[in-house]
Amino acid sequence: MEHIEEKKQERALLVGLNITSTAKRTDDIDINESMEELKELAKAAGAEVVGSLIQNRQSRDSAFYVGKGKVEEIKAYCESLDATMVIFNDELSGAHIRNIEEIVGIKIIDRTTLILDIFAQRALSKEGKLQVELAQLNYRLPRLYGMGGQMSRTGAGIGTRGPGEQKLEIDKRNILNKAADIRRELREVKKIRETQRVQRIKSNIPIVALVGYTNAGKSTLLNELIKTHKDYEAEKEVFAKDMLFATLDVTLRKAVLPSKKEFLAVDTVGFVSKLPHDLVEAFKATLEEVQYADLILHVVDATNSNYEIQMKTTEKVLKELGADNKNTILVYNKIDRLDLDIYPKNRDDVVYISAKKGVNMDKLLELIENALSEATYQVKLLLPYERGDIFSKLKNKYNVENFEYVENGITVDVNLLEEDYNIYKEYILEK
């Protein structure tokens, strides 16, 4: 049985283009590092990487991306390596794929397809699956006439999972209809999510979202954070592994602060450089948890030689999500692997930890506690009777248990978020 499985594994040749002419953007990963990451992505998708090459060019070739001569070289190289597919490090147009495929004669995919494929393999929740499918349809739409014969003939394997093989051939109209259906379904899921969110906000439990580059240690940290909660059981731990995109679904778990106050820790999908825009778009719904979080922990793998670029990538995605102005603590992780005599000093918004070894967790929890306590204000409001609208708004959003009808209005005890504190300041009776 086993060797049959092995036979099916794709043998991938990786191809990168290093553009030499234009001024290099500072947030671009070095081409060698980028290829190393592509290799990890290919492995995460289940392929065996049999070779890797980089082409230096002044600019990309309009028809063959890396140039026709190079494509011919790739063909010969693939034959000698017995490769079954070629993975390009950038997003290709439909014409590029078709032209290159015609010469090389085996399946050609790009980085975007590879990432979408990993997501399609890993998505577990209904919402996750819908989101990936939507991203795949959006990717395919402009390339409908570009995906060549190889794609349709192979029938299985990386790049063909998801919406299914036949769907590659359905016309644009069908794809558009399908995309509209998925959007509708996602809106339904979103409604449920919103209801849950309102309940959470009403219960006054603050939400702390763990975000960061893939493999930074977000899930490991979440598992460490939840251990002290009274309801902790091993089954509540989330999947953490040395693998890109180990996490795809957003998971919320209860954790507890030194003051015994509870908070909800949210594990999220990791980011990666050149993350397909369609995917960010599609995952916006899931990542809304991040937008609504009271606090963000930006988890960074401090041992990664590219950690600064990884941070920039994460910040860029957060900005796209509209969560860049959130209260954030920078968490440098994996310091157990840093050979330091003296650890850098922790600051109010920066902490150095080892999630795996549980180093400096007390310091992190203290920072979370401080950040969260700043975020809410316990107040007594006096709302005049003609402002019943405010009272209903507060009742919808907060846990309003203590209120009283008095002579000149309603007095309400409520723990306000900063944004509402600023809006309703004028009605404060006492703090």
Ligand SMILES: Nc1nc2c(ncn2[C@@H]2O[C@H](COP(=O)(O)OP(=O)(O)OP(=O)(O)O)[C@@H](O)[C@H]2O)c(=O)[nH]1
């Ligand atoms: N040495 C060391 N390894 C760690 C630490 N934290 C996490 N790791 C390892 O890093 C790898 C990735 O950890 P995860 O927690 O899955 O990372 P993640 O950020 O959730 O990754 P994705 O879900 O793929 O985005 C695992 O092999 C962890 O064991 C740490 O503090 N020290």
Ligand SMILES: [Mg+2]
């Ligand atoms: Mg994870």
